[in-house]
Amino acid sequence: MPLPEKKQEARRAPARVDHPFKGIALVLLSTVFLGCSDVTSKYLSSSLPSIEITWIRFVTFALMFLPVMLPGSPLHAMRTERLGLQIMRGTALLGSSLFFITGLRFLPIAEASATGFISPLFVTALSIVFLSEKVGMRRWIATAVGLIGVMIIIRPGSATFHVAAFFPIVSAFCWAAALIMTRLMSGREAVLTTMAYSALTGVAILTVMVPFVWVTPTWTGIGLGIVIGLASTVGQWIIVLAYRYGDASVLAPFSYTQLLWVSILGFFVFGELPDVWTITGAAFIVASGLYIAHRERVRRAQVLVQAARSPNP
Numbered sequence: 001m002p003l004p005e006k007k008q009e010a011r012r013a014p015a016r017v018d019h020p021f022k023g024i025a026l027v028l029l030s031t032v033f034l035g036c037s038d039v040t041s042k043y044l045s046s047s048l049p050s051i052e053i054t055w056i057r058f059v060t061f062a063l064m065f066l067p068v069m070l071p072g073s074p075l076h077a078m079r080t081e082r083l084g085l086q087i088m089r090g091t092a093l094l095g096s097s098l099f100f101i102t103g104l105r106f107l108p109i110a111e112a113s114a115t116g117f118i119s120p121l122f123v124t125a126l127s128i129v130f131l132s133e134k135v136g137m138r139r140w141i142a143t144a145v146g147l148i149g150v151m152i153i154i155r156p157g158s159a160t161f162h163v164a165a166f167f168p169i170v171s172a173f174c175w176a177a178a179l180i181m182t183r184l185m186s187g188r189e190a191v192l193t194t195m196a197y198s199a200l201t202g203v204a205i206l207t208v209m210v211p212f213v214w215v216t217p218t219w220t221g222i223g224l225g226i227v228i229g230l231a232s233t234v235g236q237w238i239i240v241l242a243y244r245y246g247d248a249s250v251l252a253p254f255s256y257t258q259l260l261w262v263s264i265l266g267f268f269v270f271g272e273l274p275d276v277w278t279i280t281g282a283a284f285i286v287a288s289g290l291y292i293a294h295r296e297r298v299r300r301a302q303v304l305v306q307a308a309r310s311p312n313p
Contacts, residue, residue, distance in 0.1 A: 023245035026238050027254045033235030035261030037228050038100075038109060039269055044224045045105040049213040051206060053225060054098045056217075058202035060229025068196045077192040082185050086194065089181040090201025095174035097202070097232075103167030109266040110274035113259055114282035115153055115168040120252070120289045121146045122176030130180050142291040149284025152277055191240055252293045256286045 044053050067075045080086055103112045121143045127133040154165035185194065217225065242251055259282060266272040274282070 019245040020251070023242045023251050024254050026242035026245070027251045028257055030235045030238040030242065031255060031258035031261055033231045033238065035258050035265060037231035037235060038104065038113060038258075038262055039265040040224055040228050040231070041101045042104040042109050042266075043269060044221060044228070045101060048215055048217055048221055048225075050098060050102040050105060051209050051213050052215060052217070053101055053228065054094070055203075055206040055210045056222070056225030057097060057229040057232060058094070058199060058206055060226050061233050062199035062203045064230070064233050065192070065196045065199050068192045069200070075192070077190050078196060080189060080193055080197065082189055083197075085181055085185055086189070086197035087201050089178050089185075089194065090198040091205065092174045092178040092181065093198045094202040094205055096171045096178060098171075099167045099174065100171035103164050103171065106162055106164035107168070108272045108274065108278070109270065110259065110263045110272065110282075111153055111165070111278045112168045113262045114274075114278055114285060115150055115165065116172050116175075117256065117259070117282075117285050117289060118146050118150055118169065119172040119176045119179070120292050122173045123179055124292060126176055126180045127183075131183060136295070139292055139295050142288045142295070145291075146285050146288030149281040149288065151281075152284060153281030155277060195237075253290050256289065259286075 041053060041057075062069075067073045068077050070076060071078075100112065100116055103115075124135055124139055124143050128135055150169065156165075182194065239255075263274055266274075
């Protein structure tokens with residue numbers, strides 16, 4: 001009897017392993033894929049509408065998760081208790097991709113990417129409403145610093161301001177909303193289920209929209225669209241794997257290295273160099289995000305200490 005019991009316990013053991021260096025390496029690898037996806041999206045936006053690019057991206061995304069969707073597949077994982085929340089998360093993820101790609105059409109890629117990294121600020125605000133989290137004065141000050149960074153980058157009212165600068169901001173808000181909904185489903189919905197429903201939701205909505213803006217792509221355009229879908233999906237999946245080896249507060253700061261990749265690729269592909277305003281604003285945003293991650297780590301440590309001191313029921 002003891003042997004089968006141990007085997008069963010081993011199967012139920014959590015996949016999470018405390019190995020932060022492996023998690024950091026995976027996050028750094030993910031930024032390469034995500035940076036390539038962003039640069040390719042900007043390149044393709046000169047010949048195809050953003051809705052069509054996003055549609056090709058989500059179709060590729062859905063095809064990669066097709067084994068999860070097929071009823072007879074051993075990987076079938078479409079059963080969900082949170083269908084409405086899954087659809088809302090998929091819609092938010094779609095909005096994040098669509099608004100960001102739309103912004104890339106008009107903005108330098110380093111500027112769009114730096115602005116898009118304000119999502120932790122929106123997560124901080126949304127967590128109060130939807131997760132009932134308490135946010136202290138220090139995190140609010142860090143949030144204000146991040147917003148100052150955004151204002152430095154987009155410089156509203158100046159001659160260089162472009163209304164498309166708001167698209168990455170809306171994209172960051174949508175991504176933050178998707179993260180909040182992911183937290184709401186954490187522990188109740190499998191990762192494969194969430195990814196599959198996000199892919200299906202995006203394809204369903206975009207298939208209705210894409211005929212109104214359709215431009216027949218070349219084979220090169222189709223190939224680049226597939227590259228975008230593959231790179232973005234692989235990058236997101238690597239992040240999921242990374243978070244099995246370390247806490248979010250430890251790993252999240254390393255995602256900012258994506259700014260380095262998009263700046264390098266933006267120079268070689270488009271001849272773009274981030275100006276001093278973009279670099280300064282990005283520094284504010286990164287500093288804000290790093291401090292928010294630090295406060296999150298402190299808060300979690302305090303919660304663990306309080307839980308250890310609490311008497312057992």
